[in-house]
Amino acid sequence: MYSFFNNQFLPAEKTVVHVSDLAVQRGYGIFDFFKAVNGKVPFMDDYFDRFYRSAALMQLPVSLTREELQKVVHELLHRNGQADAGIKMVLTGGYSPDGYEIATPNLIITQQALPMPSAKIMEQGVKIITHEFRREMPLIKSINYTTGVWLQHKVKEANAYDVLYHLNGEVSEFPRCNLFVVKENGAVVTPAAHVLEGITRKNILSMAAINVLPAPVTLTDLLCAREAFLTSTTKRVVPIVQVNDVRIGSGKPGPVVQQVLSKLIAQERAA
Ligand SMILES: Cc1ncc(COP(=O)(O)O)c(C=O)c1O
The missing domain is CATH 3.30.470.10 (Aminotransferase class 4, branched-chain amino acid transferase, N-terminal domain)
Incomplete structure (x- = not known):
């Protein structure tokens, strides 16, 4: 190579x-x-x-x-x-x-080489944990992932897939992914501030059929959500079915994440 x-x-x-x-x-x-x-x-x-x-x-x-x-x-x-x-x-x-x-x-x-998430992860969804933190310069894709790397032992201990940052009750992003939440009332939101502007996030925001609103998202919004998922270039979308000890929605991947995945694949093919 x-x-x-x-x-x-x-x-x-x-x-x-x-x-x-x-x-x-x-x-x-x-x-x-x-x-x-x-x-x-x-x-x-x-x-x-x-x-x-x-x-x-x-x-x-x-x-x-x-x-x-x-x-x-x-x-x-x-x-x-x-x-x-x-x-x-x-x-x-x-x-x-x-x-x-x-x-x-x-x-x-x-x-x-670039492995994508396994079929099992996509079918069953994942558990995530939360950690109180906000990146220093969120708009910059800095090489500094100190907190994310340091938290890996906690993620493993909790048998989780990833860790979500939050501060003062507001959630922001994962060390390497963005967050989307389908709220109780059906509105689809993604944190508007204190995040890296992911390209996958941008592509999802452009999907007319999904109608996502960038807005502040609270921990409560997430815990009461119908659906939640994380997004990134390497993973596309991964459904979240548990946050700490709380089950999200039905505890199974929902319809919005499936819709987003098929649209992302279509966008990639058309690009
Ligand atoms: C902090 C952070 N947020 C979000 C993302 C997702 O961005 P993208 O969709 O461009 O991969 C990344 C990607 O590495 C990231 O480092």
Whole structure:
């Protein structure tokens, strides 16, 4: 497998950054992640918009133009000969002389196999747990997942699938996914603020047939919901049937999540 490092393609195992990089020293950097389906990248412009926006917000200049970077991604897919894959583009804080000041960013693009959620997960739905936390800069796709990584032991202990962040009674997002809730009254909502603007979330918001409203969502809304599900590029949608010890809706995946899944697949094929 090949990777791309700053201005060249390298064998993946030879793609390394120096220990002085601010990503290593201070966890400073951004990334984006998207998938290739049949050699094409659905919604590439959306992912690139977010990558350049995160970079600008973190004061990290990108050495390649958007067109150059898109060419690199296509070349990488071609070289690796893997038509279905996940692509990760990381932009680090660079080799900082004093270990604190932003330097010239390093750009690293890697490709990896991309497993989708199993049929069992989609048929049965999952349990999630909750944790009081809010990401520091929610609009930025930062490489800093400290809380999410740290919470993995709690997720495993609870025999859960993931952990949802909430603060002051309001829920926001998962470490790597967005949340959707079908409320008691049938309204479909997704937290409007304090979240990463997921591309899957954006695609669901654009579905005329679903009519989702971005709005504040409380823990109570979630616990009393008819249905809930999480969304991301890697997972598409996963039905949530239990939150901590509380059963959600009928305790089985509902009709809205099924409808969203089939529409997402159709959108991907059409993109
Ligand atoms: C914090 C956070 N929220 C939501 C998402 C889902 O975004 P997307 O649908 O673009 O994969 C991610 C993706 O990694 C994320 O890191």
